[in-house]
Amino acid sequence: ACPYNAIVRTRIPCEEACPVGAITKDPVTGREMIDHTQCTYCGKCLRECPFAAISDLSQMVDVLKQLEGGKAVAMIAPSIIGQFPGTLPQLISALKSVGFTGAIEVAEGAEKTARNECAEWIEKTEEGERFMTTSCCPAYSETVDKHLPELKPYVSDTPTPMAYTASKVRKLEPGATTVFIGPCIAKRV
Secondary structure (H helix, E strand, O other): OOOOOOOOOOOOOOHHHHOOOEEOOOOOOEEEOOOOOOOOOOOOOHHHOOOOOOOOOOOOHHHHHHHOOOOOOEEEHHHHHHOOOOOOHHHHHHHHOOOOOOEEEEEHHHHHHHHHHHHHHHHHHHHOOOEEEOOOOOOOOHHHHHHHHHHHHEEEEOOOOHHHHHHHHHHHOOOOOOEEOOOOOHHHH
């Protein structure tokens, strides 16, 4: 309301997008800083930054080196199909043509997670627990760990679909590197 613009608030898209206040301006340098002890890796800041100044670290070079001299199995997130044109068999064929020894859908691990979480839920309700939340979403788990510790006892102990899928790959392809391919930043972290 000041007619002289003496009080100005500059909108910072990434800071405003952060649901847990992990992004703030450093008072000395004026640069935006991410407090990783508070960050839940939800990805909202990446999506809102108009300059693409925030990005997760790529492991592409590490993966390419592994493809040159070792076994690597791609673990494909179900949502990946919407990211690329073509069918799942075409995507798997493309991954093999660049050097992956195989590919497996993380959805296979999701089936095991769902069965085990169901059994865990039955066990907990028989013990008198009121509710249970899933452990499948790493961003949710980070939020509970860092911001809602009172919910920790209610989070499922069942491993995530990605963990079950990686375990299956290690049994089928001992010594192979597992490479998760998907859009979820929290899973990649």
